[in-house]
Amino acid sequence: MIPASFEYVRATSLSEVIGLLQKDPDNTKLVAGGHTLIPTLKLRLASPALLIDIGGIGELKGIEIGDRIRIGALTKHAELLASKELHDMLPIFHQAADIIADPQVRNRGTIGGSLANADPAADWPAVIIALKAELEIAGPSGSRRIGATDFFVDIFTTALEIDEVLVAIHIPRPDAGTQFRYRKIRHPASGYAVVGVAVGASMKDGVVSNVTIGITGAAGHAFAADAATDYLIGKSLGRETIERAARLASEQAPCLSDHYASAEYRQHLIRTEVARALASLVGAT
Ligand SMILES: Cc1cc2nc3c(=O)[nH]c(=O)nc-3n(C[C@H](O)[C@H](O)[C@H](O)COP(=O)(O)OP(=O)(O)OC[C@H]3O[C@@H](n4cnc5c(N)ncnc54)[C@H](O)[C@@H]3O)c2cc1C
Known part of the structure; x- marks a missing residue:
């Protein structure tokens, strides 16, 4: 379990990273926390010639809360679990971070x-989809932004090009009174989501005025449960409405099947978790 040899550079600026990436993007890897990449190198599932440590780059750090919310990629x-300001504005960060893995990770x-x-x-991924976030990406031709739903393309595949860096996540300020929920069924060994459901919703005069649902764990990549959210607008959250929305969410994307959970079981979990999250918005759990 020893990685193939590589050159190591601890970069000090975003422009330095982009310059280094351009030289040989196919054989270069960025390392942030290293919690996925280092095991991958040790198993020789990746053998880059150059490893760029981005951990010291200030432009990729920090949580800023203003008219919009900016979270640096290196956060x-x-x-995210400890930020009180973020917790007051977007408690879903606390809800999700609290159940990611363990303190070491x-x-x-x-x-x-x-x-x-x-x-x-x-x-x-489910959380940023539910928050309608945009991802800021930097590359050789400058900076661009992409919506969260378009960022996730397939299993372990995003819209990032090999010579690009994810810089930050930008989130619109939620309307006053928006409620958030994050629920997941954890894999017992890793803590990863067998299914995870993120919901942001506002109610006006007893009916849903705005709602977003992001789902992870179930399919090849996280997705927005649009059919369910379109259906929910203008409705009160009674039992039948909740059940219909949860069913629509579970039917939106083909689910993955593996040795731990079948596709049918994941589809069932989407139904139960979406239903529980929606019911809790009206105190019906
Ligand atoms: C035991 C264990 C349990 C875990 N449980 C969970 C869990 O319950 N839920 C969960 O969501 N996650 C879980 N994780 C994943 C973990 O939370 C990290 O998010 C994950 O390892 C990747 O983050 P990292 O900073 O370590 O990235 P790294 O390992 O450094 O990098 C991962 C990949 O992203 C690329 N990369 C990193 N930063 C950038 C950037 N800014 N721009 C472009 N590319 C970049 C790297 O090149 C690499 O390909 C678990 C991990 C472990 C080891």
């Missing part, structure tokens, strides 16, 4: 590393 799960793993890695069972 660790533990920082939370103290090293970064939100940017998790999103760039696009493990279909990672928690943050």
